[in-house]
Amino acid sequence: xxxxxxxxxxxxxxxxxxxxxxxxxxxxxxxxxxxxxxxxxxxxxxxxxxxxxxxxxxxxxxxxxxxxxxxxxxxxxxxxxxxxxxxxxxxxxxxxxxxxxxxxxxxxxxxxxxxxxxxxxxxxxxxxxxxxxxxxxxxxxxxxxxxxxxxxxxxxxxxxxxxxxxxxxxxxxxxxxxxxxxxxxxxxxxxxxxxxxxxxxxxxxxxxxxxxxxxxxxxxxxxxxxxxxxxxxxxxxxxxxxxxxxxxxxxxxxxxxxxxxxxxxxxxxxxxxxxxxxxxxxxxxxxxxxxxxxxxxxxxxxxxxxxxxxxxxxxxxxxxxxxxxxxxxxxxxxxxxxxxxxxxxxxxxxxxxxxxxxxxxxxxxxxxxxxxxxxxxxxxxxxxxxxxxxxx
Ligand SMILES: *Cc1c(COP(=O)(O)O)cnc(C)c1O
Numbered sequence: 383x384x385x386x387x388x389x390x391x392x393x394x395x396x397x398x399x400x401x402x403x404x405x406x407x408x409x410x411x412x413x414x415x416x417x418x419x420x421x422x423x424x425x426x427x428x429x430x431x432x433x434x435x436x437x438x439x440x441x442x443x444x445x446x447x448x449x450x451x452x453x454x455x456x457x458x459x460x461x462x463x464x465x466x467x468x469x470x471x472x473x474x475x476x477x478x479x480x481x482x483x484x485x486x487x488x489x490x491x492x493x494x495x496x497x498x499x500x501x502x503x504x505x506x507x508x509x510x511x512x513x514x515x516x517x518x519x520x521x522x523x524x525x526x527x528x529x530x531x532x533x534x535x536x537x538x539x540x541x542x543x544x545x546x547x548x549x550x551x552x553x554x555x556x557x558x559x560x561x562x563x564x565x566x567x568x569x570x571x572x573x574x575x576x577x578x579x580x581x582x583x584x585x586x587x588x589x590x591x592x593x594x595x596x597x598x599x600x601x602x603x604x605x606x607x608x609x610x611x612x613x614x615x616x617x618x619x620x621x622x623x624x625x626x627x628x629x630x631x632x633x634x635x636x637x638x639x640x641x642x643x644x645x646x647x648x649x650x651x652x653x654x655x656x657x658x659x660x661x662x663x664x665x666x667x668x669x670x671x672x673x674x675x676x677x678x679x680x681x682x683x684x685x686x687x688x689x690x691x692x693x694x695x696x697x698x699x700x701x702x703x704x705x706x707x708x709x710x711x712x713x714x715x716x717x718x719x720x721x722x723x724x725x726x727x728x729x730x731x732x733x734x735x736x737x738x739x740x741x742x743x744x745x746x747x748x749x750x751x752x753x754x755x756x757x758x759x760x761x762x763x764x765x766x767x768x769x770x771x772x773x774x
Pocket of ligand 1: 467468469470472493565567587588589599600601
């Protein structure tokens with residue numbers, strides 16, 4: 383059986399650095415900054431890239447290569463590069479591929495730091511961004527300019543849990559000869575493979591469900607070989623590489639990604655269904671609830687609905703605050719994708735600096751709660767949220 387015909391779970395478990403010194407069953411950790419050479423000729427040939435091997439861990443390392451190989455197999459990508467964080471992956475991908483004067487077309491609902499890159503830092507290099515709302519994909523083509531290079535999107539979005547039609551975006555990108563770059567963090571490679579819908583590059587914050595246990599930071603970009611080559615050359619010179627230790631942790635985490643994400647999604651759907659009929663809840667957004675505005679698209683492009691549920695409690699900001707102060711078991715934190723259920727109140731924390739109309743555009747309201755559903759028993763998660771809602 384060829385490796386590429388194996389199932390997701392098998393590739394996640396069996397993709398491994400080959401022929402380790404002691405034939406260790408579990409890949410050892412290669413905590414080394416550099417690698418040695420036999421003689422001057424081997425060193426010359428290696429640096430001239432006539433020979434494929436590890437030179438220095440800023441460029442590559444057996445642990446980071448194993449992690450990248452796995453993500454490539456799981457996403458159906460040709461090649462990749464691993465980064466210290468998800469934001470290092472996002473920044474380096476744009477910085478490697480764009481020139482001064484280039485233009486980006488992006489969904490307005492993107493991760494907060496990504497939006498800050500667009501509004502605060504890229505304009506320093508004369509790179510401008512035009513935005514479309516997640517419910518206005520028909521507007522995307524009107525935003526394209528002669529200098530546009532990249533269409534950028536996340537799906538599902540953070541924190542609004544909106545779903546974008548990736549196939550439609552892929553078609554637009556292809557027709558206009560643009561690159562489609564998708565941040566696939568919320569879905570993980572287990573639930574959704576954007577490359578099959580026309581994405582050229584896929585980015586992950588491995589910090590979230592890929593680690594899944596709230597331990598390490600990491601990021602990765604995978605996709606077309608010639609694009610990854612540019613990203614690799616930029617990164618080997620600028621230094622955002624993933625540490626071998628974190629790569630080792632993340633590579634092990636991938637072995638359990640499928641079973642973890644299955645359970646996360648099962649718990650999230652049950653919580654979403656519970657909230658839908660609760661009198662203290664105005665609305666619930668979860669991709670696999672029939673009430674989600676893009677339910678059909680979610681069903682088409684995702685295997686399950688993911689682990690993030692957004693909902694609005696009654697009573698606006700005060701309702702949100704009372705709810706948070708009443709939570710007993712779930713964690714009040716801004717992270718997501720952990721074994722532990724986390725509740726966040728974007729209006730008073732992660733998105734508090736946004737103007738009211740900008741909050742509305744990205745789907746944030748005063749009483750909105752984002753819940754990253756964990757792996758505790760679902761009855762205990764629901765019980766904690768139920769008792770907090772009762773206090774509003
Ligand atoms: C967290 C996150 C990032 C950034 O990842 P870090 O590892 O925290 O740098 C990017 N995109 C999305 C959608 C995220 O949730």
